[in-house]
Amino acid sequence: xxxxxxxxxxxxxxxxxxxxxxxxxxxxxxxxxxxxxxxxxxxxxxxxxxxxxxxxxxxxxxxxxxxxxxxxxxxxxxxxxxxxxxxxxxxxxxxxxxxxxxxxxxxxxxxxxxxxxxxxxxxx
Numbered sequence: 001x002x003x004x005x006x007x008x009x010x011x012x013x014x015x016x017x018x019x020x021x022x023x024x025x026x027x028x029x030x031x032x033x034x035x036x037x038x039x040x041x042x043x044x045x046x047x048x049x050x051x052x053x054x055x056x057x058x059x060x061x062x063x064x065x066x067x068x069x070x071x072x073x074x075x076x077x078x079x080x081x082x083x084x085x086x087x088x089x090x091x092x093x094x095x096x097x098x099x100x101x102x103x104x105x106x107x108x109x110x111x112x113x114x115x116x117x118x119x120x121x122x123x124x
Contacts, residue, residue: 002099003029006059007067020092035066043070055080055104059087082108090118
């Protein structure tokens with residue numbers, strides 16, 4: 001099973017996982033981390049010490065923030081990490097319901113597409 005790590009500002013990651021588990025039930029092979037009171041080096045250590053060299057999908061809240069920068073930097077040393085920014089519920093629902101159906105590379109593309117598809121502008 002392909003693991004996930006959610007790294008966000010504050011409690012966003014925890015809240016997203018709460019919502020996921022309310023809908024889908026308990027999930028395994030997922031870690032949630034916050035950047036609260038962490039330097040960039042601490043964030044990188046926190047991620048790398050938990051994952052090592054395991055292929056993993058890393059979800060971060062937005063491009064340019066410290067979670068993104070930490071994961072982007074780690075990806076240079078660990079090309080088997082996939083970093084997806086802009087984490088949202090449709091993206092996470094897709095990941096947790098499809099991670100046993102697709103290869104790692106296919107899953108990342110499907111999750112990205114499903115996350116984008118979940119963003120809609122409702123107009124008149």
